[in-house]
Amino acid sequence: MVVTRYKFLILSTICLVGIHYFLNSVKPHSLKPMKPDLIIYSYSSFTAKWGPGPLIKKKFEDRCHCKIELREIDDARMLVQRLALEKERAVADIVLGINQWDLVDAQEKLEFSREHWPSEMNLKDPQWRSELGNPGELVAFDWGILTFNTKKDLKIAKAKNLKEFLNLLPEKSLVLQDPRTSAPGQSFLNWLVQVLGEEAAFDYLEKLNKKVYAITSGWSSSYGLFQKGHVQSVFSYVTSPLYHVVEENDKNYVALNFQEGLPLHMEFAGVMKSSRNAAMAKEFIQFLLSSEIQALLMKKNYMFPIDKKVAENTLWDIESKFKVLPVSKISKEDQDRILERWTQWSRKR
Amino acid sequence: MVSKKIKYGAIICFFLFFFLGPYWILLTHFSLSIETSKQELSIVIYNTLFQAVGSGLVSLIFGVLGGLGLLWLSRVMSHQSYYWVESMILLPNLLPSLFVILSCLGLLAPFPFGKGGVILIHSLINVGLVSILFRRIALVKLGRIGDLSLVEGAGFWQFFKTGILGYLKIELLFLFLFVFSSSMMSFNVPYMIGGPSGATLEVLIFEKLMIHQNWSEALGLSLIQMLLIGCVSFLSHQWHEDWDNRPSRTILELIEWKWGLIFPLLAVGIVFYSPLRSIPNGLRQLEALNFSMMELLDPIYKSFQLGFWGGVILLIFSLLACLTYEAPLLKIFSHVYVSPGPVLLGFAFFLIQPKLSSFFMERDQQLNEFLIVLGLAILFFWPLFRLALAAPLKNLQNQIQVAQVLGASPYAILTRVLFPQIVPQVAFLCGIGSMWICGDFALSKMMSSGDYHLAPMIKSLASSYRLDAAQLLMLILCVLSLALFTFWWRLGHVFSRKFKL
Known part of the structure; x- marks a missing residue:
């Protein structure tokens, strides 16, 4: 019995020291x-x-x-x-x-x-x-140019402007990014303000509320939700469908081109x-x-x-296939105010 | 007498230094303020309480039903087999929350993001633990009454109403408060699942720091959180007496309900089904990402190291706490202490890191590793202490007093009285702590700027929605965590035998 418990301690120590030296010795030079x-x-x-x-x-x-x-x-x-x-x-x-x-x-x-x-x-x-x-x-x-991405066989693929997009989008089928932590999310919010004006942009968000499934902190997780089929649309880059063509040979993805113009x-x-x-x-x-x-x-x-x-x-x-808006600048005060309004909207969802 | 007081004072100062240190660092750099609008603050407090109450209630309801199932199972199964089932049911609570989150994301489509999703995850995590605790409490409190009621011909519902809802009101409240307080302190779950509409106080603190860099406000908010959790912790500390007592009976036939077992077993099934199913796809994803074996071995080993050294620090904290537990100040401290949370703790360390760098001869990576281990030990020690050590130590106070009257030295008390009786609990604390430490990504992500350990690597894969690969690595992390737990458990076993001899 005494042998067993000391054997356990000795074996554990030998294993730990062994693993340590093994990993250090076989580590490629770049990892040292x-x-x-x-x-x-x-x-x-x-x-x-x-x-x-x-x-x-x-x-x-x-x-x-x-x-x-x-x-x-x-x-x-x-x-x-x-x-x-x-x-x-x-x-x-x-x-x-x-x-x-x-x-x-x-x-x-x-x-x-x-x-x-x-x-x-x-x-x-x-x-x-x-x-x-x-x-x-x-x-x-x-x-990059940003827009809503969807799949060609869905109804929303026919949307030509923000109004049509809102009408064609089913409930709980859009994923957005948090503009406070994500660059595409910030582009989306500033785009709405740029093309609709601040008040109309937040009215639009109110109407969009029921259609939003989730708001993620970064682009990657939102695109993942779209790719896995949890939602029908995601705000992403016009080059995103190219990824599916090149990597997966899947031509079913499409980036929507809106009459209002798209943000850079x-x-x-x-x-x-x-x-x-x-x-x-x-x-x-x-x-x-x-x-x-x-x-x-x-x-x-x-x-x-x-x-x-x-x-x-x-x-x-x-x-050249996309109508692109001019690169706009926004003052820090305006940006902070818009983000604060967004925070209030997103908290109440 | 004086030297004893000095020793106690030194150990208490040691605890205050490590556990209040992060607050002190933050307070010396920033003042307290709360500028958040009343509207936002009320929404966030509502979210925090809603999620905590929801998680507490759902876990309690299904946990009690599960407990009724366990009462049946413990009667029909051998003691050894029942022990294995109980350990399996406890797993979702012991594994890192990231594991449960990933399993649910992989299994449920569409997943209910927001407050509902947070309650679901917390309930899956806690239902097994509540079932086990409820069974134990029911046997302790209702064992004798159950026999009498059976003889007098009481029915299931009658006994359920008068026995459980009547006699166990306070115990049920404490079980609820236990889940309530752990859900209130949770960061990973509301951060990944809650979204902006489900933001809790802990998430708001993170936002104030990372987005607005408003340290003063983050401190102010953490004070509110601390007060809320402190009150709950203080209220619920007494109930530990119950679940440490050995049940006088092992059978309570009157309220057995075998179908109740479905709930804790379902939670285990949900947690493990998706990761096991994703093994082939996970392997393909890792292959597509060109992960070599070496690239995986390194973070696995580093996670093991993290867990191991975390366990060592927890062991030191435990031994010192055992030595001085009779000091009233430490007793109060152990009941009311609320750690600053991974976000604030990370930022406190962030502030002192450049000053400590010279002590580590500018070996920043090693310093970060040390701070991560220390930080996680600070985060997990007192909750684990309350869970595993507070009640046994309280029960040993009489023996310690007798030994002191007989003139035993603190060392003799530790080695002859305390150690032989609390080694298994200390080993349990270190084992669970090691598991939690090796599965943490919140502090690791904040302190180091790369995925050096498994948990942050899994978080990165999950964030980019490579769920299958993330779940496969999560299974590896699960095995690693269990290996760490077994290591500490076996070590405890070895030492408890040695002291018994």
Whole structure:
């Protein structure tokens, strides 16, 4: 009996020590702790194993013989908040994925490397430059058009405008994202305000209330609910149906084109002022704008490349099929007020 | 006498340092304020209470029915077999809530997101535990009356009305309060399932911190939450006496109802059916995502480490609490202490992390691991203490006093009186704590910026709705949790034998 209990203790200890040494000895070199040369903060669908982040990281590491660490923040909207919280710790060299609605907030709360990029580089399209102004220290690296996605065989696929969409949508069949934590959610709310006006936008939301099945904190979970067939429609990108064509050979998904015009979502990257390796960080941003990485972003992130030539003669050459609204800016006060009204609406649902 | 007081004082200071430390860190950085509009605050408090009351009531109703079924089962089954069924029924309560959430999302389409969904998940988690506790309470309180009533020819309904609803009113209330308070403190379930319309106080605190960065308000809200939970904890602490007592009877034939078993067994079925069904798809999804064995082994091992070291910290806390439990201050503290919740705790650690970094020679990853383990131990210790240790310690107070009168030293009391009798309970506490710690994702996600452990990895897969892969990893986490529990349980068994010798 005595042997049994001590045998248990000894065996447990041997097992633990064995596992520890085994894992440390067979760990590939890349997994062993090593101080990174660059730390990049981005949203989860970029840094995830299935996103473009790990591939871009590997390509850049091979090029510069350096080590990059990707750090994940749940959604693009949380990037500014998280970095503002970490101000004192200041470990991020680069932040990737700030959207155009958060530009003002990001520039107020965070300190970016003051070295301005040439304007033709940080916002390639001259029309956008005139609409949005010069984003200064930040560089746009991809963009998308957002709309409601559905399946071709459903009634709502025929909707041509917001009113028809509301009428054709059955109860509890739409999933939205929380605009306070999700970039597409924020685009949806600002889009409604942009095309309908603030009061009419909230009236529309009231009418939409019964049709909403769930409001998720991020895009990924809302799209998952749509994909699994829990709902008929989701607010997503016009390039989302391309994913199903390329990955699943399924042509049943469709992005709705509305007469009111559709909102743009632009993603920006910036080098932090506190970066310990600013030269390499700047090199990474330039690398991000190269044709090779723009094509990779397009194919893995299912977004439009900022360098429009990259999309020419590919499946992604669909931008002209959609009526797109001008890139709009919103003041912080207006944004806060709209979000507060949204919070009140969503709490009472 | 003086040295004893100094020792007690030092241990109590140790507890105050660790358990009030997070509040102190936050209060030194921010002041308290509540700027949330009355309307929003009332909606959120209503949601919190609605979900807690709903979860409490549903768990109580189905738990009592389940308890009636267990009364029948314990009569017809051998003791050993009944023990296994009871352990199985208890599993949904012991496994991380993420497991139950994922199972339900995978099984129920459309899933009732919102307040209803939160109540459903909490009820699935608690129904088994309530069934087991109810059976035990019924045997303790109604054992003798049951025999008499049977002889006098009372029927099932008559005894149900007068016996259960009459004599067990207070016990039923305490069972309700137990589920009520654990549901009130829950963050993962309302955060993932509730949505903005089902936001609770804990979720509002998270929003105030992450979205508005309003620390003062988050602190103010947590004070409201603390007061609410503190009142409930204080009210319900006395009932532990009941379920620690050994039942005088093991049979209560009059109110057995075998069909009642369906409810706790159904909860177990719902929780395990979906993960088991998703194994083939999960393997395919992981393969499609190019997950290598090595990439999985690393987070599995790190989760094991997290759970193991969490258990060690809980063991230290338990031993110190046992040594000083007779001190009135610690007794009160153990009844009313409410931990700040994973969100606030995470932010408190977030604030001190840069200052601690130099002590760890800037090895931030190791520091984060340490803070995650410590934080989770702080979160889970007192609820576990109330669950597993408070009643046995209370029952041992007479023996401790006798030993003290006879001049025994604190060490002798610990090793000769306390240890032989409480080792199984301490091992149970460490085992359950290890399981919960290794399954947590809330604090891990907040403190580290990558999926280094299994639980945050599962959360990421679930967020991107790769449910099959998430559930498969959840099964691995479940096995890992059970291995940790068995490790501590066996260790307790070894030591209790040693002390008995």
